[in-house]
Amino acid sequence: MSPETxxxxxxxxxxxxxxxxxxxxxxxxxxYDKMAIAEMEKITQQALTNWPIQxxxxxxxxxxxxxxxxxxxxxxxAAHRDAAFEACRYIIDTLKQTVPIWKKxxxxxxxxxxxxxx
Numbered sequence: 001m002s003p004e005t006x007x008x009x010x011x012x013x014x015x016x017x018x019x020x021x022x023x024x025x026x027x028x029x030x031x032y033d034k035m036a037i038a039e040m041e042k043i044t045q046q047a048l049t050n051w052p053i054q055x056x057x058x059x060x061x062x063x064x065x066x067x068x069x070x071x072x073x074x075x076x077x078a079a080h081r082d083a084a085f086e087a088c089r090y091i092i093d094t095l096k097q098t099v100p101i102w103k104k105x106x107x108x109x110x111x112x113x114x115x116x117x118x
Contacts, residue, residue: 006078011074013073030062
């Protein structure tokens with residue numbers, strides 16, 4: 001962190017226990033790793049271009065995750081909070097739309113792959 005940093009906005013996504021009123025048992029994430037990393041680097045560069053940001057961290061897990069576990073963490077450091085908040089929201093929204101990470105929701109009575117890119 002640099003001495004100019006006035007704030008860090010952090011988004012932590014957690015596995016919740018229900019989707020659309022249906023109980024979730026666990027989630028499974030898969031990714032095309034090389035392409036996912038390249039896309040996250042592209043998102044980082046776009047955020048650095050659009051906001052006065054000092055640092056960005058993006059981490060997304062793959063594999064089986066239980067209720068309450070953390071699949072995604074995004075942290076944005078900036079001199080001013082508005083830039084950090086805006087860039088953090090942009091990063092998570094864009095990540096969900098463009099990064100090749102797929103999520104399978106496991107229910108007691110079945111499972112479904114969730115469209116990662118609505």
